[in-house]
Amino acid sequence: MTKEIIYNYTLHLADNALILAQRNSEWCGHGPILEQDIAITNISLDLIGQARSLYQYAAEGCEGATEDTLAYLRDVRAYKNCLLVEQPNGDWAQTILRQFFFSTYQYFLYQRLQQSADATLAAIAEKSLKEVTYHVRWSSEWVIRLGDGTGESHNRMLNALDELWAFTGELFTPAGYEMEAVKLGIGVDVNEIKGEWEQRVNEIFAEATLPSPTTEGVWMQAGGKTGVHTEHMGFILAEMQSMQRAYPGCEW
Amino acid sequence: MQTNENILTKNIWSLLQEVTDPEVPVLTIIDLGIVRDVKINKAGAENEIEVVITPTYSGCPAMDVIRMNIRMVLLEHGFKNVQITTILSPAWTTDWMSDAGKEKLKAYGIAPPNPKQQVCNTQLFAEDEAVQCPHCNSYNTRRISEFGSTACKSLFQCNDCHEPFDYFKCY
Numbered sequence: 001m002t003k004e005i006i007y008n009y010t011l012h013l014a015d016n017a018l019i020l021a022q023r024n025s026e027w028c029g030h031g032p033i034l035e036q037d038i039a040i041t042n043i044s045l046d047l048i049g050q051a052r053s054l055y056q057y058a059a060e061g062c063e064g065a066t067e068d069t070l071a072y073l074r075d076v077r078a079y080k081n082c083l084l085v086e087q088p089n090g091d092w093a094q095t096i097l098r099q100f101f102f103s104t105y106q107y108f109l110y111q112r113l114q115q116s117a118d119a120t121l122a123a124i125a126e127k128s129l130k131e132v133t134y135h136v137r138w139s140s141e142w143v144i145r146l147g148d149g150t151g152e153s154h155n156r157m158l159n160a161l162d163e164l165w166a167f168t169g170e171l172f173t174p175a176g177y178e179m180e181a182v183k184l185g186i187g188v189d190v191n192e193i194k195g196e197w198e199q200r201v202n203e204i205f206a207e208a209t210l211p212s213p214t215t216e217g218v219w220m221q222a223g224g225k226t227g228v229h230t231e232h233m234g235f236i237l238a239e240m241q242s243m244q245r246a247y248p249g250c251e252w
Numbered sequence: 253m254q255t256n257e258n259i260l261t262k263n264i265w266s267l268l269q270e271v272t273d274p275e276v277p278v279l280t281i282i283d284l285g286i287v288r289d290v291k292i293n294k295a296g297a298e299n300e301i302e303v304v305i306t307p308t309y310s311g312c313p314a315m316d317v318i319r320m321n322i323r324m325v326l327l328e329h330g331f332k333n334v335q336i337t338t339i340l341s342p343a344w345t346t347d348w349m350s351d352a353g354k355e356k357l358k359a360y361g362i363a364p365p366n367p368k369q370q371v372c373n374t375q376l377f378a379e380d381e382a383v384q385c386p387h388c389n390s391y392n393t394r395r396i397s398e399f400g401s402t403a404c405k406s407l408f409q410c411n412d413c414h415e416p417f418d419y420f421k422c423y
């Protein structure tokens with residue numbers, strides 16, 4: 001039972017990292033300027049590295065699994081990432097805001113996960129936190145730059161907020177395996193980090209001259225953590241997994 | 253006391269000096285500080301050599317190559333029973349880079365990392381660290397991008413000699 005909880009919880013963390021990495025990597029060669037193309041793909045690389053550490057650990061708890069089978073041979077319903085990370089890149093503003101919401105969440109999550117009773121998860125959190133700190137700073141600066149930029153960039157941030165806000169509630173709505181993991185002392189209670197996350201978002205939004213987002217009257221979408229995804233997820237996997245499905249076991 | 257085991261361990265450490273970082277070939281893995289331990293494990297007739305390493309960045313693609321190269325170098329010197337263990341905690345920091353390594357980096361044209369107290373925090377638009385230009389030694393430089401050609405570097409330019417250069421960022 002404990003083994004299954006650790007497996008599911010670790011997969012959830014890994015899927016979040018991998019799917020956002022896959023989304024960001026779509027920018028490779030398409031970034032608005034060279035330096036930012038390099039930045040967003042470097043963030044992808046960090047997230048893929050974190051996902052690998054997590055999948056390797058998850059694979060230990062599942063007979064016959066490897067990091068590759070977990071990433072490439074599961075189907076949509078088996079993925080446990082939150083809906084936010086699978087949302088399309090949209091324009092640069094939407095990509096930036098998605099990164100900001102997620103990195104800020106990951107930052108507070110990993111801070112606490114460092115104290116996990118599970119030594120491997122604690123070590124992965126300690127390592128990843130250094131990288132996520134860069135992501136938080138970079139994406140926060142971009143939210144301000146665009147929000148407090150031109151009329152055009154400001155409007156695009158408002159549009160991005162409209163597109164993404166409804167997917168932020170799920171971050172703080174624990175799935176069953178998260179609550180079980182909290183009981184075992186290995187997982188983080190996402191309710192505990194909600195306040196810090198909101199405070200940081202409000203601080204950055206104020207500086208970006210963006211309106212403080214409110215949850216009142218907003219229907220928050222959920223389901224990704226238990227495998228009920230938006231229509232985008234199948235397309236992401238189709239692209240990401242096509243090689244392994246066409247040529248099973250291929251390496252280069 | 254110089255036991256056989258001590259001599260063997262020392263020998264392994266010096267052999268590991270032959271393994272370099274594939275992305276920054278002037279640095280050995282010892283310079284980088286990613287080798288954390290060398291253990292001799294009793295395993296029947298032939299001892300097992302265990303090399304404990306820690307990655308620089310989680311997604312650093314050089315790590316797989318480094319693991320293979322460690323194995324190759326030890327194999328070349330007759331050590332067949334090699335175990336490479338990866339640990340994540342304590343997390344690698346640029347403070348573990350040797351002084352010799354920092355000198356080599358600078359000579360190679362990459363500004364070496366500043367001391368640990370300048371590791372990134374979430375503070376916004378932080379004052380750029382005074383990073384010294386590896387070409388003309390000027391501190392009058394500016395950051396162009398937080399992210400560079402590899403995970404471990406950011407991009408700088410010198411305001412005096414105008415050369416762009418890589419900075420091995422604090423971690």
Ligand SMILES: [Zn+2]
Nearest residue numbers: 385388410413
């Ligand atoms: Zn210069």
